[in-house]
Amino acid sequence: MAKLITGRAYVLGANIDTDQIIPAEHLVYSLSDEQESRQYGRFALSGVPPERAGLPAGGIGFISEEQWQSDYSIIVAGPNFGCGSSREHAPFALQKAGVRMVIAESYARIFYRNAVDGGFLVPYESMEPLNTRIRTGDMLEVNMAENRLFNASTLESFSLKAPGSVLPIIEAGGLFEYARQNGMIK
Amino acid sequence: MTITEKILARAAGKTSVSPGENIWIKVDTLMTHDVCGPPTFQIWKREFGEKARIWDKEKVVIFPDHYIFTRDQHANRNVGLLRQFAGEHNLPNFYDAHTERYKGVCHIALAEEGYNLPGSVLIGTDSHSCTSGAFGLFSTGVGNTDAAFILGTGTIWEKVPESMKFTFEGAMPEYLTAKDLILWILGDISTDGATYRAMEFDGEAVFSLNMDERMTLTNMAIEAGGMNGIIAADETAQRYVRERSDRPFEIFNSDADARYHSTYRYDTARLEPVVAKPHSPDNRDTVRNVQGTPLTKAYIGSCTGGKMTDFMNAAKILINQKVKVPTFVVPGSTEVAARLETETYKGISLREILSDAGCVIARSSCAACLGGPADTIGRSVERDVVISTTNRNFPGRMGSKKSEVYLASPLTVAASAVNGFISDPRDFL
Numbered sequence: 168m169a170k171l172i173t174g175r176a177y178v179l180g181a182n183i184d185t186d187q188i189i190p191a192e193h194l195v196y197s198l199s200d201e202q203e204s205r206q207y208g209r210f211a212l213s214g215v216p217p218e219r220a221g222l223p224a225g226g227i228g229f230i231s232e233e234q235w236q237s238d239y240s241i242i243v244a245g246p247n248f249g250c251g252s253s254r255e256h257a258p259f260a261l262q263k264a265g266v267r268m269v270i271a272e273s274y275a276r277i278f279y280r281n282a283v284d285g286g287f288l289v290p291y292e293s294m295e296p297l298n299t300r301i302r303t304g305d306m307l308e309v310n311m312a313e314n315r316l317f318n319a320s321t322l323e324s325f326s327l328k329a330p331g332s333v334l335p336i337i338e339a340g341g342l343f344e345y346a347r348q349n350g351m352i353k
Numbered sequence: 354m355t356i357t358e359k360i361l362a363r364a365a366g367k368t369s370v371s372p373g374e375n376i377w378i379k380v381d382t383l384m385t386h387d388v389c390g391p392p393t394f395q396i397w398k399r400e401f402g403e404k405a406r407i408w409d410k411e412k413v414v415i416f417p418d419h420y421i422f423t424r425d426q427h428a429n430r431n432v433g434l435l436r437q438f439a440g441e442h443n444l445p446n447f448y449d450a451h452t453e454r455y456k457g458v459c460h461i462a463l464a465e466e467g468y469n470l471p472g473s474v475l476i477g478t479d480s481h482s483c484t485s486g487a488f489g490l491f492s493t494g495v496g497n498t499d500a501a502f503i504l505g506t507g508t509i510w511e512k513v514p515e516s517m518k519f520t521f522e523g524a525m526p527e528y529l530t531a532k533d534l535i536l537w538i539l540g541d542i543s544t545d546g547a548t549y550r551a552m553e554f555d556g557e558a559v560f561s562l563n564m565d566e567r568m569t570l571t572n573m574a575i576e577a578g579g580m581n582g583i584i585a586a587d588e589t590a591q592r593y594v595r596e597r598s599d600r601p602f603e604i605f606n607s608d609a610d611a612r613y614h615s616t617y618r619y620d621t622a623r624l625e626p627v628v629a630k631p632h633s634p635d636n637r638d639t640v641r642n643v644q645g646t647p648l649t650k651a652y653i654g655s656c657t658g659g660k661m662t663d664f665m666n667a668a669k670i671l672i673n674q675k676v677k678v679p680t681f682v683v684p685g686s687t688e689v690a691a692r693l694e695t696e697t698y699k700g701i702s703l704r705e706i707l708s709d710a711g712c713v714i715a716r717s718s719c720a721a722c723l724g725g726p727a728d729t730i731g732r733s734v735e736r737d738v739v740i741s742t743t744n745r746n747f748p749g750r751m752g753s754k755k756s757e758v759y760l761a762s763p764l765t766v767a768a769s770a771v772n773g774f775i776s777d778p779r780d781f782l
Contacts, residue, residue: 184747186723186748187747187749197427199392199399216749247548250545250578252480255496277480277494285498341498342502343400353404
């Protein structure tokens, strides 16, 4: 796990549910077939209503037409990110689109578990609402050793909540690696 | 300790546990379906390799239910992958689609087939797995990776949740259903009001409910972000289980001095029928306040609102009436579908009442509750305004991103279908 993650921000509102992250009609594709699973990246965040896409004025597409990956690799969102269904396809789709980190005010439990246990991306919690302080396209740098976010576009800096007891699983890169490292499975 | 803490302590092999503690627990039942089963099996094979072994075949239950009656090739391939896996490993508890064993929606089928054993731990690859908590067991949803880990080891880590207690006092008036109770709670605590917590339901009104209705309460715990919903197993619950299973189970109850994060009390006589307005299950309003909102569709189905009691409630309103908007009836399970023929209201079978009222009666599956492939029956299109007995109304949940969904009880949905606009069931009863 890299200690420094940099990328452009994509800003979203509150209660981004799993149907907005990856609409249910797309859950039919294979997650293991390399070619086919690219569909998840292509349709990531396609359920977000256009008027709220990339806030504040909306209308900022996460992925350009006919592209498989997004130019944005850090999501900044409000509370209760990933609420709704248990679909692991949600953090998977974000990862496929090129997202490496989500910074939200809070998470729904299953999305958080899936992100961590599947090793898809790092879910950070912010100390304060950041989706009003950061704009889509801002260049962000997150120092995981210091739990600190630097917005290189505005030169502002913010503290993030330390991941706590799940940090060893995040550092291992997922539940299976963690369990192997600790002799729980072979 | 609370009932949730006691069950988790037992499953962790400890005498006690405290909220916030991370524990490893033994799983008694692992449930999966056609959307999450195939990727779960793939991760299990990838991670455990050649020597991959299923920890206990008797404890794995597979219900294809999400995308069954569709021409979508990818969706059908997923059901095929379940069939292939169950065949390769001789899994006894596979309920294949398009066969006599097909059951329909997993959460309802788990109850009907006797898997909801009080005191046990049930983990499912579906967020509404919390439904089973109506039987006094710990049940929650997980993703594919966690499920694959359980498939190989029979264990999972959990953070012991704080518990919230919701007590409903008084008798249930005939115009209220469990759906109204849970929508009241959601309006009060919001869609993240119970995140990482247990939601425990108690009180005279709760224990007066039959199991169908109790399952509606626990089913929507996830809509408040709850880790699990739970109701202690009383005689009603135990009788239901004994009629469907001969396996032993253990009854747990919360101690009188159990600690709660918070407690809420409701007097049912002071509650009235409510809806969740677009686009969130916590966007509560009284039916009276939105009375008259024009509709284009009505939907009665899903693990939340497609049980026998839901259709009985709808039939009480729809008897000798005609619906004014397309109204879809989707029995939650094949058993419910069969009972629509045999159970009656005022001497007429429910199927006849619903059919004579002009409802479209579909085959059992999750259907349009979650939108699904383009050819899914009842799916919302364009600017549909739908009133539905289902559980979520986030943007695009039932299909079209432009549509609006109101969540309501089967009584309210039926009354609204008759008028073509949102209507209070008290005007019909």
